[in-house]
Amino acid sequence: MSVELYERIWMWAAGALIAVFIGVISVTSALQAVQPPSHIETVDPTALASHAEFAEPAVKTNPDGSVVVSVVAEMFVFRPDPIEVPVGKPVTFRLTSGDVIHGFQVVGTNANAMAVPGYVSQFTVTFKTPGEHLIACNEYCGLAHHNMVGKIIVK
Amino acid sequence: MTPKNSLAAAHIGVAVAAFAVASAMGVLQGLSIADIEFPQRSESFYYMSVTAHGVLMALVFTTFFIMGLGYAFAQACLGRIKGRGLAWFAFWLALVGSTAAAVTILRGQSTVLYTFYPPLQAHPLFYIGATLLIVGSWIWGGVIIASFRSWRRDHPGVPAPLAIHGTIANIIIWYLATAGLAMEVLFMLIPWSLGWVETIDPMVARILFWWFGHPLVYFWLLPAYVLWYTVLPKVAGGRLFSDSLGRMVFILFVLLSTPVGFHHQFSDPGISAGWKFTHTITTFAILYPSFVTAFTVIASLEVAGRMKGARGLFNWIGKLPWGDPFFAAIALAMIAFTFGGFGGAINAAYAMNSMVHNTAWIMGHFHITLGTTAALSFMGGAYWLLPRILGRELRFRGLARLQPYLWFAGMSLFSISYHIAGLRGLPRRVYSATLTGEYGGDWQGLTVIAAVGGTILFLSALSFSIVVLATWTSGRRIDPPAFELAVALKPATSLGIWDRFGLWTIVAIVLVALAYAYPLITLLMHPRFGSPPYQPF
Numbered sequence: 001m002s003v004e005l006y007e008r009i010w011m012w013a014a015g016a017l018i019a020v021f022i023g024v025i026s027v028t029s030a031l032q033a034v035q036p037p038s039h040i041e042t043v044d045p046t047a048l049a050s051h052a053e054f055a056e057p058a059v060k061t062n063p064d065g066s067v068v069v070s071v072v073a074e075m076f077v078f079r080p081d082p083i084e085v086p087v088g089k090p091v092t093f094r095l096t097s098g099d100v101i102h103g104f105q106v107v108g109t110n111a112n113a114m115a116v117p118g119y120v121s122q123f124t125v126t127f128k129t130p131g132e133h134l135i136a137c138n139e140y141c142g143l144a145h146h147n148m149v150g151k152i153i154v155k
Numbered sequence: 156m157t158p159k160n161s162l163a164a165a166h167i168g169v170a171v172a173a174f175a176v177a178s179a180m181g182v183l184q185g186l187s188i189a190d191i192e193f194p195q196r197s198e199s200f201y202y203m204s205v206t207a208h209g210v211l212m213a214l215v216f217t218t219f220f221i222m223g224l225g226y227a228f229a230q231a232c233l234g235r236i237k238g239r240g241l242a243w244f245a246f247w248l249a250l251v252g253s254t255a256a257a258v259t260i261l262r263g264q265s266t267v268l269y270t271f272y273p274p275l276q277a278h279p280l281f282y283i284g285a286t287l288l289i290v291g292s293w294i295w296g297g298v299i300i301a302s303f304r305s306w307r308r309d310h311p312g313v314p315a316p317l318a319i320h321g322t323i324a325n326i327i328i329w330y331l332a333t334a335g336l337a338m339e340v341l342f343m344l345i346p347w348s349l350g351w352v353e354t355i356d357p358m359v360a361r362i363l364f365w366w367f368g369h370p371l372v373y374f375w376l377l378p379a380y381v382l383w384y385t386v387l388p389k390v391a392g393g394r395l396f397s398d399s400l401g402r403m404v405f406i407l408f409v410l411l412s413t414p415v416g417f418h419h420q421f422s423d424p425g426i427s428a429g430w431k432f433t434h435t436i437t438t439f440a441i442l443y444p445s446f447v448t449a450f451t452v453i454a455s456l457e458v459a460g461r462m463k464g465a466r467g468l469f470n471w472i473g474k475l476p477w478g479d480p481f482f483a484a485i486a487l488a489m490i491a492f493t494f495g496g497f498g499g500a501i502n503a504a505y506a507m508n509s510m511v512h513n514t515a516w517i518m519g520h521f522h523i524t525l526g527t528t529a530a531l532s533f534m535g536g537a538y539w540l541l542p543r544i545l546g547r548e549l550r551f552r553g554l555a556r557l558q559p560y561l562w563f564a565g566m567s568l569f570s571i572s573y574h575i576a577g578l579r580g581l582p583r584r585v586y587s588a589t590l591t592g593e594y595g596g597d598w599q600g601l602t603v604i605a606a607v608g609g610t611i612l613f614l615s616a617l618s619f620s621i622v623v624l625a626t627w628t629s630g631r632r633i634d635p636p637a638f639e640l641a642v643a644l645k646p647a648t649s650l651g652i653w654d655r656f657g658l659w660t661i662v663a664i665v666l667v668a669l670a671y672a673y674p675l676i677t678l679l680m681h682p683r684f685g686s687p688p689y690q691p692f
Contacts, residue, residue: 142691
């Protein structure tokens with residue numbers, strides 16, 4: 001296949017650009033553990049009311065100071081609401097849904113995960129400044145989807 | 156002179172009708188999000204209209220247009236359509252299916268959006284109708300392949316015309332993609348919606364949906380690329396810069412289109428980080444054929460400008476036929492794709508993706524990619540195609556000339572606003588950007604600009620629909636112009652590595668298996684709990 005010189009240069013440059021993209025994401029993934037939230041754990045969505053953790057979802061502080069927040073998303077609320085978390089400490093969210101798929105987006109941060117019935121989403125965030133954040137459901141879940149909001153208070 | 160092609164015309168007609176209804180739904184959504192009142196405005200109408208807009212645009216308009224274009228190229232480039240009766244059967248099957256699904260949507264029985272994520276449950280006819288549309292498209296692919304094989308027997312050793320090469324590549328992509336959808340719909344959604352099984356696993360369904368959902372965008376893109384490679388240089392008055400690289404590009408899409416679906420699921424549970432990372436790499440890799448396309452197509456246009464006497468570095472751009480509706484539509488679609496492509500690279504990087512996932516940014520993104528790169532290419536394609544398949548002259552040529560620019564202007568307002576609003580946190584698919592009525596200070600103004608853009612888009616869509624309807628019913632009867640396709644600077648004379656469809660199909664199947672088998676089996680082996688159906692609409 002004969003390729004004209006300028007096009008050949010362009011193709012190498014495009015390949016190099018893509019190699020840079022892949023290189024950057026590989027390095028941050030391997031060295032800084034920048035990875036997407038990925039957790040494989042299942043839970044019966046029809047039995048959350050009798051579940052040890054999700055019947056009364058709440059904020060719990062471990063002896064080492066780290067914080068675990070269990071959240072249930074249901075039409076059209078997040079429980080607990082508001083969620084109070086400490087500033088500057090790693091906060092692990094454990095999120096599930098009691099009915100359809102919902103989204104859990106802490107507006108103004110990169111905390112953004114899907115609440116899928118039957119599964120637990122888990123991810124860890126550190127809030128660096130005190131303040132309040134809106135939690136918005138960002139997956140269509142029914143006619144009041146836009147009303148499904150919550151609040152996080154960082155202090 | 157080529158004969159009229161009523162088979163192709165019927166498909167284009169259905170595509171344009173679906174597009175017209177869907178664009179009316181679109182503008183009303185834009186107004187609703189911006190919290191601008193209109194008489195029909197209600198939550199149930201809004202979410203119904205999101206579903207109708209998505210299904211009619213993304214599945215009906217595109218699939219019918221692509222089928223029609225395929226038949227037009229088969230007739231023009233191969234001189235035959237093998238199995239015309241079967242092709243008409245497939246047309247009616249797809250039309251009946253699409254209509255059934257659309258009726259359940261418009262009646263408010265299937266407000267599940269075009270992603271139809273369970274455990275939201277639509278009317279059974281929604282899933283069955285969609286299945287008929289897909290089965291119709293499978294038959295279409297079979298007819299085109301049969302026509303190609305028949306042509307091949309008469310022309311041994313001759314490379315397929317590039318337009319046919321791209322069409323066949325697209326059919327292979329479509330078969331690979333819809334395999335995932337077929338598993339989801341036939342084995343999970345239809346039995347569940349008919350009440351034969353009580354529960355469904357939403358994660359398995361989501362994975363199968365995105366197995367289909369991302370190659371779907373390449374199913375839209377490849378016909379646009381076929382128009383860019385084979386028709387655009389001719390209309391511009393030039394030559395195709397490189398024929399062999401066009402073939403390479405189409406085959407790279409066959410290989411890379413499907414093993415990328417997890418980049419829609421970075422925020423999902425149930426898939427390990429390693430597999431999300433793997434799909435990130437393949438997603439970056441698929442930028443490559445588009446980079447190559449950018450060079451080849453723009454170089455072809457430069458050749459056109461220079462053949463018309465342009466000398467300096469850039470003045471060939473001014474020599475291009477910007478007043479031709481086909482040319483303007485395609486050129487603007489290409490400009491949109493430079494921005495859309497880089498937006499796509501941002502979305503693929505999962506650290507940045509978590510800032511924009513399911514925000515208005517995504518609406519902004521797929522409206523300059525699907526909504527402009529593909530859709531505007533198809534509109535331009537219709538202007539070029541209609542005289543050739545109907546034997547009628549284009550009506551309202553002035554309106555047709557203006558329409559692509561209107562689209563581009565409207566889309567710029569719409570898309571830029573939603574990109575910014577998404578970065579500020581506006582979640583997607585909300586009836587009102589004020590959410591409960593108490594929020595939205597950061598993005599309310601942007602949604603109003605987007606609504607203005609949406610209104611301009613609607614005027615553009617209306618102009619397009621009027622031109623098509625008027626051409627169809629009252630265009631002056633002419634001998635259909637020939638399908639003149641671009642001649643390459645160096646035409647392919649013998650079969651090469653990129654012409655080996657069988658080989659590349661096998662490689663593509665292996666790549667899909669590598670990308671999906673392990674994560675799917677891992678999930679299926681895990682103890683899982685199903686969900687009962689919900690219809691909160």
